Amino acid sequence: MSRFKKLSHTLWHCQYHIVWTPKYRFRILENAESEEVERCIRTFSEQKRCDVLELNIQRDHVHLVVLVPPKISISEYLGNLKGRTAIRVFNEFRKLRGRLPRLLRRQEANLPLTEGNTIPPPLGVDLL
Numbered sequence: 001m002s003r004f005k006k007l008s009h010t011l012w013h014c015q016y017h018i019v020w021t022p023k024y025r026f027r028i029l030e031n032a033e034s035e036e037v038e039r040c041i042r043t044f045s046e047q048k049r050c051d052v053l054e055l056n057i058q059r060d061h062v063h064l065v066v067l068v069p070p071k072i073s074i075s076e077y078l079g080n081l082k083g084r085t086a087i088r089v090f091n092e093f094r095k096l097r098g099r100l101p102r103l104l105r106r107q108e109a110n111l112p113l114t115e116g117n118t119i120p121p122p123l124g125v126d127l128l
Contacts, residue, residue: 018063020078
């Protein structure tokens with residue numbers, strides 16, 4: 001069996017290795033969330049007639065090896081896949097919708113504040 005696929009006027013083999021992360025690389029892809037992400041990726045890829053060769057979901061990122069036909073641009077495929085997956089996951093797991101902004105606010109609270117273009121002094125250095 002050939003590794004090439006056939007359309008009406010072309011032979012093609014467009015294989016992509018795609019890696020993406022949740023916003024701020026939060027570790028939210030665990031247990032039921034990762035199962036839902038996998039289900040969404042496989043379903044939406046099947047609808048677009050793309051073949052998922054490998055799929056690996058870690059806590060903070062997703063690896064995907066997929067064959068995308070040349071009539072579908074990779075940006076169209078990824079935009080559709082990531083957008084629809086995010087909508088489904090956030091609708092299914094409402095707790096994630098409230099968790100992300102809180103985690104971000106907690107991280108921002110620890111940042112040093114400065115006025116104008118001044119640079120804060122290095123720690124442990126006495127300027128007097």
